[in-house]
Amino acid sequence: MMKTTSIRFQLMLALFILLALTTGMAAVSMSTLWKNQTILDTVSSTTLTDTNTALNLSEGVAQIAAIAPYAANSVRPILVQIERKHLETRIDELKRQALSLHQKEFSDELLSRVSQVETLIYQLLANIENELFIREDLLASQFSLDPYLSSQTELNFIDALSQDPSSIPDGWITFIEDELTQTYRADSVVLQQLLPVLSSLRRSKVQIQALKAENAFLLSSIRAQSDRMAAYVLNLVKTHQADVKQQQKESREAINSASGIMVFILVIFLGGVYYLYRFNSKMTKDLSAVTDEMLSLAMGETNMTAAHIPRQDEIGQLAKAFRAFHRNALDKQRVTADLNRQNIMLETIFNQMQDGLSAFDGNNRLLVWNQRYPILMKLNPTLLTPGMHLDEIKALIANTGHENRLPDRSVAEYDDMAANRHIKPVVFERHFENGTIIEFSSRPIPSGGFVTLYRDLTERRKIEQQLVQSQKMETLGQLTGGIAHDFNNLLAAQKGNLELMDMTASLDDTNRRYLNRALTVTEKGIQMVERLLAFSSKQALNPSAVVIDALIEEILDLLDYTVSSGEELRIELYTAPSAVYIDIGGLENALLNLALNANAAMEGKGTLTLSTGHCCLISSRQMAVAIEVRDTGKGMDVEVLNRAVEPFFTTKEKGQGSGLGLSMVFGFVQQSGGELCLSSSPEQGSSVAILLPLHEREHPLSHEETHGDDERNKAHDKDAVLLANDQAAFIGKRVLLVEDDADVASPLIEILTHYDLDVCPVRSAEEALNVMQDTRDENSIDLVLSDINLGSTRTGVWLYEEVSTQYPNVPVVLMSGLPAHELEMHYMLKPHWPLLAKPVSRQQLLRALSMQIKKHVESD
Numbered sequence: 001m002m003k004t005t006s007i008r009f010q011l012m013l014a015l016f017i018l019l020a021l022t023t024g025m026a027a028v029s030m031s032t033l034w035k036n037q038t039i040l041d042t043v044s045s046t047t048l049t050d051t052n053t054a055l056n057l058s059e060g061v062a063q064i065a066a067i068a069p070y071a072a073n074s075v076r077p078i079l080v081q082i083e084r085k086h087l088e089t090r091i092d093e094l095k096r097q098a099l100s101l102h103q104k105e106f107s108d109e110l111l112s113r114v115s116q117v118e119t120l121i122y123q124l125l126a127n128i129e130n131e132l133f134i135r136e137d138l139l140a141s142q143f144s145l146d147p148y149l150s151s152q153t154e155l156n157f158i159d160a161l162s163q164d165p166s167s168i169p170d171g172w173i174t175f176i177e178d179e180l181t182q183t184y185r186a187d188s189v190v191l192q193q194l195l196p197v198l199s200s201l202r203r204s205k206v207q208i209q210a211l212k213a214e215n216a217f218l219l220s221s222i223r224a225q226s227d228r229m230a231a232y233v234l235n236l237v238k239t240h241q242a243d244v245k246q247q248q249k250e251s252r253e254a255i256n257s258a259s260g261i262m263v264f265i266l267v268i269f270l271g272g273v274y275y276l277y278r279f280n281s282k283m284t285k286d287l288s289a290v291t292d293e294m295l296s297l298a299m300g301e302t303n304m305t306a307a308h309i310p311r312q313d314e315i316g317q318l319a320k321a322f323r324a325f326h327r328n329a330l331d332k333q334r335v336t337a338d339l340n341r342q343n344i345m346l347e348t349i350f351n352q353m354q355d356g357l358s359a360f361d362g363n364n365r366l367l368v369w370n371q372r373y374p375i376l377m378k379l380n381p382t383l384l385t386p387g388m389h390l391d392e393i394k395a396l397i398a399n400t401g402h403e404n405r406l407p408d409r410s411v412a413e414y415d416d417m418a419a420n421r422h423i424k425p426v427v428f429e430r431h432f433e434n435g436t437i438i439e440f441s442s443r444p445i446p447s448g449g450f451v452t453l454y455r456d457l458t459e460r461r462k463i464e465q466q467l468v469q470s471q472k473m474e475t476l477g478q479l480t481g482g483i484a485h486d487f488n489n490l491l492a493a494q495k496g497n498l499e500l501m502d503m504t505a506s507l508d509d510t511n512r513r514y515l516n517r518a519l520t521v522t523e524k525g526i527q528m529v530e531r532l533l534a535f536s537s538k539q540a541l542n543p544s545a546v547v548i549d550a551l552i553e554e555i556l557d558l559l560d561y562t563v564s565s566g567e568e569l570r571i572e573l574y575t576a577p578s579a580v581y582i583d584i585g586g587l588e589n590a591l592l593n594l595a596l597n598a599n600a601a602m603e604g605k606g607t608l609t610l611s612t613g614h615c616c617l618i619s620s621r622q623m624a625v626a627i628e629v630r631d632t633g634k635g636m637d638v639e640v641l642n643r644a645v646e647p648f649f650t651t652k653e654k655g656q657g658s659g660l661g662l663s664m665v666f667g668f669v670q671q672s673g674g675e676l677c678l679s680s681s682p683e684q685g686s687s688v689a690i691l692l693p694l695h696e697r698e699h700p701l702s703h704e705e706t707h708g709d710d711e712r713n714k715a716h717d718k719d720a721v722l723l724a725n726d727q728a729a730f731i732g733k734r735v736l737l738v739e740d741d742a743d744v745a746s747p748l749i750e751i752l753t754h755y756d757l758d759v760c761p762v763r764s765a766e767e768a769l770n771v772m773q774d775t776r777d778e779n780s781i782d783l784v785l786s787d788i789n790l791g792s793t794r795t796g797v798w799l800y801e802e803v804s805t806q807y808p809n810v811p812v813v814l815m816s817g818l819p820a821h822e823l824e825m826h827y828m829l830k831p832h833w834p835l836l837a838k839p840v841s842r843q844q845l846l847r848a849l850s851m852q853i854k855k856h857v858e859s860d
Contacts, residue, residue, distance in 0.1 A: 014276050021269045025262065047240040050101050057110050058226075058233040060094045061117055065226035068124060068219055080132065084125050091118045106236055113232065117225045124218040131211045134204050168205065290319050293326070356438075356454030359445070362422065364390035367449065376438050376454045390418070401433040417442075421450040429457065437461055489741050489817060492839035495522050496747025499842050500754075543583050543672065545695045548612055548625050549576040555588055559610065562595040566604045572611035575625050580692040582672045590665040594629040594688050597662065601633025601686060617675055617691055624674070627690040636680040644678055665690070730846075733853060734758040734775075738768045738786035738799060739815075744838075748785075751842050757849075765794035769802060772810070781810055783853060788816040788827055797827045811852035815840065 064087060094114045101107035356373035360366055366388040374381040379396055394414075404412040405428065412428045420426050421442040430438045435458065442452040498519050501507075507515060552559075552573060563569045591610070598608050608631050615626040636644065645666040669676045669690050680686035735752055739745035740763045752759045760781070762768045772781050784803055788796035800812045816823055817838035823829040836848055 010279065014272060014279070018269065018272050018276075021265055021272065025265050025269075046102055047243060050103065050106065051237050051240050053097050053101055054106070054110065054233040054236050057094055057097055057114065058230045060090060060097070061114065061226045061229045064090055064094075064117060064121065065222045068121060068222050080125060080128050087121055087125075091121070109232065110229070113225060113229050117222060117229075120218050120222050120225065124215055124222070127211045127215050127218070131208055131215075134207055134211075168201070286319070355456075357451070358454070359451040360390055360449050362448030364418075364449075366390070366393065373454060376456060378432070403431045405429045405431060421452070422448075489744055489838065491522060491525050492817070493741070493743035493747060494525075495519075495839045495841070496744070496751065498522060500747050500750050543581050545579050545581050546584055546587075547577055547579045548627060548692075549573040549578075551584065551587065552591070552610065552612070552627075555591065559592070559595055562592060562599050563608055564599060564602075564604045567599065567602055568607045570607060570609040570611075572609065575612040575614060578614065578625055579695045580625055581695040582674075582692060583668075586668045586672070590668050590690065591627070591629070593662070593665055597688075598629055598631035598633060598686070601635070602631050603633065606632035606685075615691060617693060618677075619675065623694045624691045625694060627692070628687060629689075630685065630687045632685040635682045635684045635686050637682050641678060641680050645676070662688075730755050730757045730850070730853070732758075733782040734760060734780070735849070736768055736771060736781045736784045736786075737761045738763075738765060738784065738790065738796065740764065740787065740791045744787075748845070751845065752785075752849075755846060764790055764792060765796065765799040765802075768799055769806075772803070772807060781807075783849060784810060784812040785849065786812065786814055788814050788823060788829070789818070795827055797823075797829055800833060809856060811856050813848055813852055 067083070067087065070083070091114065095111060098107055098111040098114055101110065351371050353370065354372065356370060356376040358366065358369040358373045366384065366386060368386070369384060371381075373379075374384060377393075377397055379393070383396060384393070404414050404417075406412045407427060407429065417426045417428055422444055424444065426440070426442045428440050430440060432438070437457040439455040439457050440452055441455065442450050444450050498515065501515055502519070552571065556571065559569060595608065595610070602608070608629070611628050611630070613626050613628075615624050616622065617624045645662050665688075666676050669692070672692060674690060674692040677689040677691065678686070735757050737745060737748060737752070737759050739748065739761065745761055749759045749761055760771060762771055765786070768784065768786065772784075775781060784799070786796040786799050790796060796814050796816070800814060803810055803812050811834070813834045813836060814829070815836045815838055820829065820831070820835060823835070824831065829835070834848060834852060836844060
């Protein structure tokens with residue numbers, strides 16, 4: 001059922017009313033028609049003839065406009081000639097018809113329009129002939145290229161050239177030029193023959209495209225002329241119709257009897273026309289608004305606001321549909337933009353990722369790759385093309401020496417792994433001769449083929465090797481530290497007994513020499529233990545702030561003794577007044593050790609250079625001082641260099657070295673918070689650099705701050721002799737000795753007894769407390785001398801705290817072969833507690849006991 005609000009209903013109603021009025025008007029007019037028949041016949045004969053002629057002209061021009069595109073697509077000159085003759089015949093006929101019109105102004109106008117179409121047609125045909133001639137020239141040039149193009153890509157280029165030269169992309173022509181230049185670069189004659197052909201192809205392509213563009217413009221112009229001709233003819237017909245109506249109106253006006261009815265009908269008719277005009281104007285306005293918005297949207301303009309048209313008819317529905325379409329277009333544009341951004345992001349990630357990536361199809365042909373793939377594979381990127389077979393790429397890679405290995409380092413068969421990549425994941429490594437290691441990680445593609453990720457493992461493997469070496473050195477350090485601690489106890493017992501012999505025995509010169517020799521060997525053993533502790537970072541250090549350049553200048557006389565007569569010692573100091581916080585004696589020993597090693601490597605001739613400079617620590621980037629000892633000796637190979645800091649490792653002959661020199665330096669530097677860097681090559685000499693962090697200070701260092709601790713230590717060793725008044729302090733004093741090792745306790749008991757001390761030996765902390773409880777009233781303990789590690793959880797530190805709590809007037813002196821910092825860390829030793837380092841000499845032991853006894857006597 002038709003809605004009353006629809007445009008169709010309203011227009012049909014208006015037409016029906018107008019039809020009724022027209023019928024009335026016709027009925028009235030019939031009565032007067034016979035009076036005007038003669039006039040109407042005369043006018044009609046002339047008007048209809050001219051109208052018919054004008055319509056024929058419009059139809060003829062329209063036919064020419066329809067034939068023109070077919071002529072433009074002619075592929076042979078003979079066909080163009082045929083079409084030219086056919087069109088000339090039609091145009092001549094149209095000119096004859098235009099001249100037959102009765103009114104000269106119409107005749108001249110239509111004849112002019114036919115002539116314009118004729119001009120456009122002839123210009124179009126001339127362009128078509130030029131294009132065909134250019135194509136024939138291009139086909140002729142194809143034969144000069146055929147003998148020199150052989151690859152599939154080049155054959156495809158020949159096929160495209162023979163079919164449509166204008167459709168060949170410029171990039172393809174450039175590619176063929178590059179291929180021919182690469183192939184015949186040695187034959188300049190061939191290049192001079194071929195390159196102009198390709199250049200001519202490029203120019204001809206441009207000419208054809210220009211002709212096509214001009215032809216398209218001419219066709220559009222012909223169609224436009226045809227449309228204008230039709231519009232002009234339509235206006236001509238309307239003019240003739242208006243003339244006829246005017247005659248009819250004059251006839252009706254002549255009839256006085258029908259004048260009143262005609263006026264009434266005319267008023268009603270005009271009202272209907274006015275209604276239609278208003279209705280059509282509003283409809284046209286709303287329709288134009290929707291049309292403009294649709295055209296803007298079609299041109300890509302999406303920022304507009306859809307107009308609101310409050311209509312209930314088809315135009316209102318069209319406006320609602322357009323608003324929905326507009327929203328969908330905006331959503332589509334937003335989704336498209338998001339997809340483009342994601343595509344750009346994925347493409348950026350694909351090309352910028354540090355790992356290489358490639359994909360092959362089921363036939364082992366290259367599909368896609370990123371920029372890192374040829375770099376990691378040592379390939380020339382210009383040699384890779386899509387569709388390239390895996391065997392071709394393999395042949396290119398074969399030019400660089402390499403070896404394939406599985407993750408377990410075993411040798412891998414590449415052909416077996418390449419076949420398996422299509423069906424299961426495959427991982428292997430490629431080791432190149434230059435040391436580069438590339439990991440291949442392949443995964444099959446469900447649609448066929450496989451994708452491979454290429455990762456550079458070179459740096460990772462270096463770090464793994466460094467980690468293994470670091471763990472190895474840490475394990476060796478723990479082992480040597482434990483051995484050094486056990487040796488300390490043995491040396492303590494040995495040294496104690498030798499000192500007892502030195503104190504008590506009456507020896508002749510020969511036996512005294514043997515005793516001194518034994519004491520000397522014992523001291524060497526103690527020094528070796530100190531080196532082991534230095535390597536394991538357990539050596540007790542006494543750090544202080546020191547200016548490195550000043551320290552080196554003070555030991556120059558010692559360094560001079562380390563070089564032979566045929567060797568030269570160079571000193572290059574550049575760090576004053578920068579200072580570091582380090583144990584002075586340990587640093588001096590380390591430098592002397594390095595100088596002695598350099599002297600041995602140079603074998604009597606060469607240059608030993610000791611230099612200082614500023615740098616940064618490798619691990620923390622902290623500012624540091626670098627002390628470099630560089631020689632021009634025989635150097636070391638990689639295998640020796642990797643083991644250089646291992647304890648007991650030496651390249652010297654048996655009996656000429658202990659293998660602890662560099663290990664002691666390594667442990668000392670690490671314990672001091674620094675880093676040790678070694679570099680060497682066979683016959684190129686060696687370089688050892690000690691990197692020590694800078695010491696931050698507010699005021700310049702004084703000489704006493706730089707060397708005071710060392711001088712006091714030397715003075716302490718020189719003055720560590722028991723004075724007579726110290727021995728008097730021991731008379732009547734009772735010492736509780738807590739030592740679980742009988743070999744160590746025995747010489748201590750005899751030494752203390754020798755100096756009039758009453759010694760009560762026990763083996764544990766619990767037993768010591770029991771003794772002190774039992775002797776609280778009578779024969780009380782005056783001093784406790786205890787080892788820290790007593791073989792149980794009740795250590796000497798625990799005993800110190802218990803005695804200090806229960807017996808605050810009884811001093812306690814602790815002993816241990818471990819360094820103080822380790823005792824503080826693992827045994828909770830307080831820094832201010834009295835501590836003797838094993839093996840202890842009798843002078844150090846008696847001085848420490850005397851000081852504690854006097855201190856408590858004075859406090860009492």
